[in-house]
Amino acid sequence: MDDGSRDSTWNIICDLHQSNPSLFGGVKLAHNRGHQNALLAGLTTAYKSGCDAAISMDADLQDDVDVVDQFIAKYVEGYEVVYGVRSSRETDTWFKRNTALAFYSVFKWMGAETVPNHADYRLMGKNALKALLEYKEVNLFLRGIVPSIGFKSTKVEYVRGKRKAGVSKYPLKKMISFAIDGITSFSTKPLSFVTFAGFASILVSLCVFVYVIVSVLQGKAVAGWGSVMFSMWFIGGLIMLSIGIVGEYIGKIYMESKHRPRYEIETLI
Known part of the structure; x- marks a missing residue:
């Protein structure tokens, strides 16, 4: 198999075929299509x-x-x-x-x-x-x-x-x-992970909310920028990760829907 190589691979295959056609054969793809x-x-x-x-x-x-x-x-x-x-x-x-x-x-x-x-x-x-x-x-x-x-x-x-x-x-x-x-x-378990991450984020948010309420009732100072920034980056990261996982599956569906040939054979000997 020659997966659209740019070196002398196909020439070597052709030489082997000419030396013994009954033993050696080859397939050359028109373009590199991956392993x-x-x-x-x-x-x-x-x-x-x-x-x-x-x-x-x-x-x-x-x-x-x-x-x-x-x-x-x-x-x-x-x-x-x-x-x-x-x-x-x-x-x-x-x-x-x-x-x-x-x-x-x-x-x-x-x-x-x-x-x-x-x-x-x-x-x-x-x-x-x-x-x-x-x-x-x-x-x-x-x-x-x-x-x-x-x-x-x-x-x-x-x-x-x-x-x-x-x-x-x-x-x-x-x-x-x-x-x-x-x-x-x-x-499809990565998609289930997205759902799990969503519920986990809600749970963390509720815990933070309860902590803030209790702190206010006890007259304690509530953490400011630190907790806010952590929450923003944490939730933002989960959202981006979730979008990425869903995007992987959508991308695969998109490629499958095109029904393109997986490879094109240029030469067969």
Whole structure:
């Protein structure tokens, strides 16, 4: 898969195809559509080619290709989906390791199903692929969609190595965006949080009101600017946060309503 790259990736794919057309093929997207859409394009192409199963993995060579044999063995045993799961995250930084743990914990708390320490390295049989193609949403989060499909599944643990070449195309900002997309695509609990925050704000306001009344009756001085400014910023922050959460969902509805294609294939070899 070439997700609209600007380097020599497609030339390398073409050279491999020319060296052995029966073994190597490639799909070039007309424009960069993001990791999830590119992955779906590859799986869709594999399914339409009549494959029995397809294995997806990133091109940075961090995933252990030697466990492919174990994937296939599990598929032969009758498993329709086989997840590659990292046995440890020692190669990650402390920050990335703990933020990943927090993400999976929040995702589970939100009621969405996912496979911890799994990063799109998986085998999917043709039945699972067929079911996947029935999901038409634009906001793709395959790590949540695939487990929700069902079918008999299992895990294969492996040790993820260091990146062989190049630099990661997933900076912190992109990872945060990916996490938000995943959560808002599979759970409406953040909207419930807005309601909860509203009730909590009312409760805090009532407590402050009671405190002010009692202070006046006892002849004590009522705090001035400090309490007023705190209340303003606190309520203002909650309002902005609530608008932002609702806006995330409205934005997703807006994008889904357009029914735009998720990707365009420029060349298929």
